[in-house]
Amino acid sequence: MPPKKIEERDLQAVVLCDSYEERFYPLTKDKPRCLLPLANTPLIEYTLEFLVSAKVTEVYLMCCSHADQVTEYITRSRWGSQSPHVPFKLHTIELPNTLSVGDAMRDLDSRGIIKSDFLLISGDVVCNMDFNKIWDGHVKRKQQDKNCIMTSVLRQGAATHRTRPRQTGLYILNQETNQVVGYEWDINVRKVSLDATELLSRPSVAFRNDLIDCYIDICTPDVPALFQENFDYELLRRDFVNGILTSDLLGKAIYAHILTDDYAARVESFRTYDAVSRDVIGRYAYPLVVDSRGTYVYRKGHIYVQNNVVLSQSSHIGRNTVIGRNTKVGSNTVITNSVIGRNCTIGDSVVLKDAYIWDDVTIHDNVKITESLVGSNAIVGAGAVLNPGVIVGFGHAVEANADIAQNSRLCRSFSKECEVSDDEDDENNHNEMGLLTSRMDDIYLSDDSIASTSRGDSNRRTKKTKRSLSAISATSVMSARSDEGEEDFFNEAVESISRAILDNHSQDVSILELNTLRMTMNASYDKVQAAVIHALVRHISHLVTHTDPKTATVGVFRQFTPLLKRVTFDLDDEVMVAHCIESECVGRNHGESILIYAMMTLYDTDVISEEAVYKWWDGEAVSTEVRKLVAQWVDWLRNAESESDEEESD
Known part of the structure; x- marks a missing residue:
């Protein structure tokens, strides 16, 4: 039976309007990435125009950060429901509490709106490809392999191609069918683990590091359902694709469609923003050109x-x-x-x-x-x-x-969210215009916010080694960076932890880096704890711009519980960690909420004991204002303890 043409069926599309990343910060603090202009046209326009050419009949815009702006833009634009020229039904779904692509896919599944195979695309894609060929290929693959659940669109591009992201995955393909039999997201790894039996069963296998991920996929309804069944899936590639390929139980298959002539690129960083802009201006993406709008x-x-x-x-x-x-x-x-x-x-x-x-x-x-x-x-x-x-x-x-x-x-x-350098004096921090400058060493940040990092390392536990340290007061926390050498260590340690957060490094690797830095620069463990807490709380401050403080704080501190346990050895360390969190919360937006949820999470995960909570609370306060919400929780702890003692005495 020949595959159905697109005109003969209803084709749905799901557009992920939120990248769940921080690469375009601070611009995305005020506007979602999909509404940022490229050649004076919002990015979402390029994506929607591609969906028109693909003859999509129904579109769902999944919006998280600044979802109200996306809804308002669509309503006022030519894509609004009142326009008679829009060839598809367009629905905006606001998801203010989602933290990752995985959350969005689970919400999509719970709504039950996907009827059949659908097109999944990022809201920052510029593309002129012929979708008919890709659709026909997907249908044929499904007829030949009933386990096919996804066809991913990849574009061939040399290592020097300007639209190629800095971090491009390694695809291992069956050369005859283009089935993806292996995937490694980090192209810089020295070795890749593969199933020898799986490789030997293939006539020929190609290792491809010249493929640019376009973030365009044709998915079966099984894809959102699998996200619903596996809450560990957060990232589409690193979690979902890896999970499917490495699972012996699911038995599902993913295929690749490789573009050689058509244009398709995702604007995922400032670097690719510049590259795609030049391609549109230079008419390489025709008919997506400036004078068409x-x-x-x-x-x-x-x-x-x-x-x-x-x-x-x-x-x-x-x-x-x-x-x-x-x-x-x-x-x-x-x-x-x-x-x-x-x-x-x-x-x-x-x-x-x-x-x-x-x-x-x-x-x-x-x-x-x-x-x-x-x-x-x-x-x-x-x-x-x-x-x-x-x-x-x-x-x-x-x-x-x-x-x-x-x-x-x-x-x-002025905002701590824009802060990178810690050596700015108070005069610079409070100048008339509120000017803050920060080095853009991480300007091409990874796609991995804390909501979309691997959870694999969180299951690893290591025995805590007891180590005696002197008691640290709140005053010593505030003056921890006074010495120049300690300040250098603090900055480098914060950078190391930030890389672990954004690049999804193993927490074991982070511990190794921190210990190497500590021994090299002769820093004490309290400086390690201060650096870890600073990096975590700073990242939470980024997240609360598009989600609630509880979700962001609990997610971050639960994720990094293994790391915190590896740098917290005794009661004094636990008190030190509490003081560090309090210090970092002072002056931040939602600082009171971050402090209470951080303390509750660390108490629940046994990073901080009840005795440490009391010792911190009864000690010198860094700020009574930031402690307001914690007071009720500490009172509850003490009342619960006294009630327990009374029951034992009875």
Whole structure:
């Protein structure tokens, strides 16, 4: 029986509008990634246009972070329910409490809205491929292999391909059928464990590290059901695909469709944002080009100018440049390889090279911006210099004549969430404009927020070694970074823990790194504990921007219970950990909630004993304000203890 054409059946699509990552922070603090503009068009538009070409009949937008903004945008856009030109039914599902793709898939399954095989796609994908070929191939594979539950779209790309992510997985494929028989997410591993029997049963096997994951999949209804049955599945690739391929019980199969000519790329980092922008401007993704949207005039050299743009006669507009409507460009200004948004004002003698300037930005005279991004409604003062890699957040004002260091992120207001360097003095932290700069060493962050990291290491337990340490007071916690050597250790240790969180490193590896650092720099264990707590609480602060404090805090501290037990040896250590958490919560948004849920979680997981709770509580308080919610819990503990004593005496 020949496979059904798409026109002959209803095809559903599920769009994951939330990446559950922090790569585009601080921009995603104010707006979801799917609404960030690429060549002056929100990313979600490219995805929806692909779904039109794929002849999808029903679309579900799964939204978590800033879900209200996505709903509002869809309602006001041409995709709104009132528009007669939308070829599919479009539903927005708001999921404010989901922390991962796994949570979204489980919610999808519980709703019972998936009728048959469906298209699963990320909301930040730019694609012009012929979906008919992929669909037909998927249907044929299902006819030949009843265990086929997924076809993943991969694009062939060399190691130097500019849309290739920094971290690209290793796919092991059956060369005859393109069935995925093995997958290793970390291409930098020195060895890969494979089932020899499985390999020998294949006529030929290909090890492919030249494949770019497009995050486009055709799934059977079994996929969300399997997420429902396995709560360990959080990431689609690292957890789900690995789980299917390594399971002897499920017996399911995953296949790959490899693109060689069509264009498909996911905007998953600032690096790929730049690469995909250049491809769209350079017309490599045709028909997804700039002049297909709005009233742009296309000029020689890939220059696109929208209506009502005012250009000074002495200004120079170079190749590969996009300028949005109602933008004004002053005299002697030079713009090359850049995208300028709508309603922008560019002053005189400004130099913009390889820059991304979003809507409603004001740039004063004599400014130089190179290889940087300026968010909407920002202001750049006269004479300022933005060196390569600078990210300016929404509404931020850069001071006149400021020389912003390479790879810095500028936040609109003071927030510990933007903090990376701990050596900023109080004067810098509380300046008039609330300016915070932070090194962008982790600008291309992993996809793994704490909600989507592996749980495998959380099951490993190691005996605690008793070690005698002097008692640490709250005052000593606050002054733990006074010595320069200790400060260097603290910064490096925090960076190590942050990498473990974001890159899903084994906690055993983290312990090894911390111990090596401690011995090399002659640091004490209380500094190790302070660094671990700082990294964890800082990450929780990122998570609470799109989920509730309880879910974020409990999830993080339960996840890293094994690590905390490995650096906590006796009662003094337990008290020290409590003091560290209290210190880190002071001045943070939801600090009181983070403190109470952290203490309750560590008490429940036996990291902190009841005696340690009392000793910490009765000691010197870092802040009475941040302790307000904990007071009732401590009283409850004491009352429960006294009631237990009375029952024993009776």
